[in-house]
Amino acid sequence: MTTKFDAIVIGGGISGLITTLILSGNGYRVLLVEKEQRLGGTNNSFRNRRGDSFDFGYHTLDCDRSPFATRFFSEVLHGQFHTFALKRGIAIKGHTMPYNAPISEWPEAIRRSVEKTEFVDTIDGPPTRESLASIYGDYLAGLALNEILPSYPTLFWQLKNGKPESDLMDQVYPWFFPKSIKQSIGKHEWNRFHQKVRDQGEHMVMYPSIGGFGGFIDAIVKKIDTQKARIVQGFSKLDVSIDPDSQKIRSIDLDGVTYQADQYFWCAPLAIVGRLLGVPFPSAHPQMLCLGSFVFERELPFAYHEILVGERGVPINRISFPGKIAGGKNDKAQVEFAYPLGEMVIEENTWVADSHSYLEKLGLLQQDNPLIDYHFFGANKGFVSTHDPLKMLADFRASLRHSTNIVYPYIGLEVDSISRIIPSVFREVYRAITA
Ligand SMILES: Cc1cc2nc3c(=O)[nH]c(=O)nc-3n(C[C@H](O)[C@H](O)[C@H](O)COP(=O)(O)OP(=O)(O)OC[C@H]3O[C@@H](n4cnc5c(N)ncnc54)[C@H](O)[C@@H]3O)c2cc1C
Structure with missing residues (x-):
């Protein structure tokens, strides 16, 4: 027997939950399927044996990044959050110092090897060893490239496997560099945001008052219209039957029960659907x-x-x-x-x-x-992966057919700021249901 819904959402992280919220709020009968016992995916909290609450890694919402995401966060939490200026530090060679501190405030042990006392930064594109050395001097450029960058095994692995150094530098620059007079701002959203934080001198973030980021997830779940949405979590086997030519999902089979829908909203990792569609997703x-x-x-x-x-x-x-x-x-x-x-x-x-x-x-x-x-x-x-993530995503997008019944509320690689995810989910889901 096949059970029919208007829409099926695959993946119950923040993308899938917001998709379900929008669809059920617009009268759609929705099935959300999440393979884990808990909803929320990466954006979540847990408790230790004593009952202390921790998020899954550091989690806050940047206030100044997306007014839309900020408003959504405030409304879902009904004001139950606090806003504060994030104090971020960096640790190098056994010393801590504030992020974006002038070189005069860096520890003497590092400062004494630095040739300049002030820096005028004109780097616009991807930073290279040469451009960094010409602005910050050989010592700081060498520290960043020879010690800090390889201290991240994931970056070191990419370097070893042929990814150019300059493509990886934005993971380290300007995070681990002293305050500078910046005369040029890169084109990527990330560069502009970084610069805004550096210019303002503070980075405002928001955090839920109850239950950490798990509390934010709970608040979204609470808003979902349960008359319209059914949530299945913690299943043992999901089979997705797909026609790779039309890229249409025919049905999904969940622990032996078949479900069909007019539209399927893919909110689980893209590599899975890439494999099912036969769309080449670069090896990772x-x-x-x-x-x-x-x-x-x-x-x-x-x-x-x-x-x-x-x-x-x-x-x-x-x-x-x-x-x-x-x-x-x-x-x-x-x-x-x-x-x-x-x-x-x-x-x-x-x-x-x-x-x-x-x-x-x-x-x-x-x-x-x-x-x-x-x-x-x-x-x-x-x-x-050594592949350029933006190119990977562009190739993936280019291989998608328009006539398919699969909607991608957020096309991105796994770890991205929820400030970018939330607006994308609203845009893509409304685009799909108003088309
Ligand atoms: C350590 C860490 C710290 C972070 N800190 C921040 C931060 O401070 N600020 C910020 O904005 N962002 C932060 N992020 C990024 C942010 O948490 C994620 O980008 C975001 O949660 C991704 O949401 P998503 O719904 O797109 O994906 P996910 O959270 O990955 O959700 C995908 C869901 O799909 C489910 N799934 C997988 N396979 C299947 C399947 N076959 N069938 C059904 N379901 C399936 C998964 O179980 C999961 O629940 C951080 C990420 C990490 C890892």
């Missing part, structure tokens, strides 16, 4: 994400909300402070690290010990402030 290497969520006995003596770490040999990419972000007791730290699967082995015990001693080295943790609980998460999440 699985990425492992490790997340250590620590609780300490007493408050941490730091004012940062997050610290980006650029240290070779230190298996940490970012440290964030969930208690401080939530506006509560600053007694938690969360450590993130990503690497290409098979390139290294991260053992829970040694990684926790390494993270602990690095927090001590940075002065974040005093000897008399013991770790009282931790939660370790390590799983395959996302991928690394």
